[in-house]
Amino acid sequence: MNGASMTRTWARWGGMASLGLALATGCAGRRGTASLGRAHGEEAAIRGVLGAQVEAWNRGSIDGFMMGYDASPGTRFASGGDVTVGWETVLRRYKARYATREAMGRLEFSGLDVRVMSADDALVFGRWTLARAEDKPTGLFTLWMHRTAAGWRVVHDHTSSAQP
Numbered sequence: 001m002n003g004a005s006m007t008r009t010w011a012r013w014g015g016m017a018s019l020g021l022a023l024a025t026g027c028a029g030r031r032g033t034a035s036l037g038r039a040h041g042e043e044a045a046i047r048g049v050l051g052a053q054v055e056a057w058n059r060g061s062i063d064g065f066m067m068g069y070d071a072s073p074g075t076r077f078a079s080g081g082d083v084t085v086g087w088e089t090v091l092r093r094y095k096a097r098y099a100t101r102e103a104m105g106r107l108e109f110s111g112l113d114v115r116v117m118s119a120d121d122a123l124v125f126g127r128w129t130l131a132r133a134e135d136k137p138t139g140l141f142t143l144w145m146h147r148t149a150a151g152w153r154v155v156h157d158h159t160s161s162a163q164p
Helices: 003-058 062-068 087-097
Strands: 076-079 082-085 106-116 121-131 138-148 151-161
Touching: 003 062, 003 106, 003 121, 003 138, 003 151, 062 087, 082 087
Parallel strands: 076 151
Antiparallel strands: 076 082, 106 121, 121 138, 138 151
């Protein structure tokens, strides 16, 4: 192959590579937009689960609040240096710690930052606050949420309390 034909060959390949790159970029852009739309839909679904938890708590229903957690033996709750494993065990922990309506107070989640990590997993960062007659405890939480057959559910909850 002489220099002129090599130049034409590389020019042809370069043109095809440019066309391929343009097509891939265009397709990726559309796919990215669709993925972004799905992520916004997933974020809304996750926020809906958290909103339902707050509503249940404020009605005095720990059972309703726990509907936001995956009802499996692998569900994990970590707080105050303790780790509780298993949905039933987490439920018992909540019921023992918040045995009365007064102890439950009024729950608020704020500063929610929902990060959809994949089609089935998301991280949620936020602040919790309980407004009670005698105090107003607050702290931070990190939730790993997973899409289950029942919808988005908390599979790991790491909650901390701020010092008064």
